[in-house]
Amino acid sequence: MAIALSFLLYKSLIGRSERRITERLSRLHSAGTLSETEYNQRLAHKLPTRSKGELVWLHAGTQTALRPAMELYARLAEDRPDIAGLITLGTGVAPPIGSLPDGCTITVAPEEGAGIIRRFMTHWDPDCLIWVGGKFRPALIQAAQERGVECLSIDAAKSTPILEVYQRIPGLRGAVLTSFDHVITANAAATLPWRRAGVDPEQIEALGLLEEGGIAPPYDEMELTRRVTEIGTRPVWFAAQVDEAEIGEVIRAHKRALRRAHRLLLILSLADPATKTNVMAQLEKAGLAVCGLHPDKAISEVAQVILVPHSSGGIWYRTAPVSFLGRSLTPAGGIDPYGAAAMGSAIVHGPYVSDFKAAYDSLSASKAARKVRDGYALGEEIEQLLSPDQAALMAQAAWDIASSGAEVTDRVADLVQDFLDLRERISA
Incomplete structure (x- = not known):
């Protein structure tokens, strides 16, 4: 494949730039504004170990692209469990807070130096590249193209098809855009820059943004059926990943709600399992009948609170019409609401x-989530949401938000499957 003249000019400019890049990063490192880890990642030194097998490389060009990229990898891993993921962060994109999807590594993207990128590509040897959120890096993308890596661009919120580097090289932006094998844009208007650059219209789809959304937590269908049967007609609510410091407020809420619904059952999971003994003591002291969930025993009719493992959240989100999401009544940052x-x-x-502010803002704006300040207000909300109609309206709104990007995610998953299957056949 012929290399565009603009790419050749750009490569000549960066070909001998590694020394200058190293000196600049060394100054930042010495000044304490750049960590040792980021210093090495930006120079493609001491990189994390690459897993064996296929590797999907996703790049988050903007902060708003990061969580959608993480969720996209998790979706891909559902279809291809042995696949590994690499997510690189563009300039100014902060690392995610909380846990990563299994099998996924996150690093800062390498600098635009020829030798640096060569080390990066040799180490990671990706099977496909999914660039999310624009702010393209010409040398990095061209290196992927040279290695025969299938390249896919997807729009995310607040993204535009611009270059992250500033270079007055005529035709460079167009050459970068035509390096992609497939493009998914937010709408028809967003396809215009790609068409003008010369990308084949058949390679462009205006499907919408890749957005933050919900990947449903896993659960055992037989276990769900069993527990729903045991609970029967009892009203139930779920308090998920509650900090020990919040337990007093949760107790207050449950006791208030019990005045209206005497058979009300609280399902409770803890942010820290090590606090279970102390939490059970607090619940018993408050006069509540509490027990832990037993794998071989039915839920007792007399139990008012059941402590469940954090890992079983999928069952209880499905069972309970309303869930209180913990780590949010104290300054702990909250938990991901999309599950x-x-x-x-x-x-x-x-x-x-604060750790998931954009997600909660989106859900609140759609009337899918309600904010409370203490246990008294929480109890009031639980009382109101025991009405099936109110809870159902909120739940539908929440599901609509969580599934809004499903079409884009499913389409990308299909494309990546096709890319990898073709690559597998060629290398066989």
């Missing part, structure tokens, strides 16, 4: 959700 939304549970949360 509850994807399972069709109405959401109540406290004010401290």
Whole structure:
């Protein structure tokens, strides 16, 4: 494949730039504004170990592209469990807070130096590249193209098809855009820059944005059926990943709601399993009948609170029409709300959700989540949401938000499967 003249000019400019890049990063490192880890990642030194087998490389060009990219990898891994993931972060994109999807590594993207990129590509040897959110890096993308890596661009919120580097090289942007094998844009208008650059219209799809959404937590269908049968007609709510410091407020909420619904059952999971003994003592002291969930025993009719493992959240989001999401009544940052939304549970949360602010703002704007400040207000909300109609409206709104990007995610998953299957056949 012929290399565009603009690419050749750009490569000549960066070909001898590694020394200058190293000196610049060394100054930042010495000044304490660049960590040792980021210093090495940007120079493609001491990179994390690459897993064996296929590797999907996703790049988050903007902060709003990061979580959708993570969720996309998790979706791909559902279809291809042995696949590994690499997510690189563009300039100014902060690493994610919380856990990563299994099998996924996150690093800062390498600098635009020829030798640096060569080390990066040799080490990671990706099978396909999914660029999310624009802000393209010419040398990095061209290196992937040279290695025969299938390249896919997807629009995310607040993204535009611009270059991250500033270079007055005529035709460079167009050459970068035509390096992609497939493009998914937010709408028809967003296809215009790609068409003008000369990308084949058959390679462009205007499907919408790749957005943050819900990947439903896994659960055992037989276990779900069993527990729903045991609970029967009892009203139930779920308090998920609650901090020990929040337990007093959750107790207050449950006791208030019990005044209206005497058979009300609280399903409770803890943010830290090590606090279970202390939490059970607090619940018993408050006069509540509490027990842990036993794998071989039915849920007792007299139990008012059941402590369940954190890992079983999928079952209880599905069972309970309303869920309180913990780590939010104290300044702990909150938990990801999209699991509850994807399972069709109405959401109540406290004010401290800074780790997932955009997600909670989106759910609140759609009337899919309600904010409370203490246990008294939480109890009031639980009382109101015991009405099936109210909870159902919120749950539907939550599900709509969680599934809004499903078409784009499913289409990308199909494309990547095709890319990898073709690559596998060629290398066989």
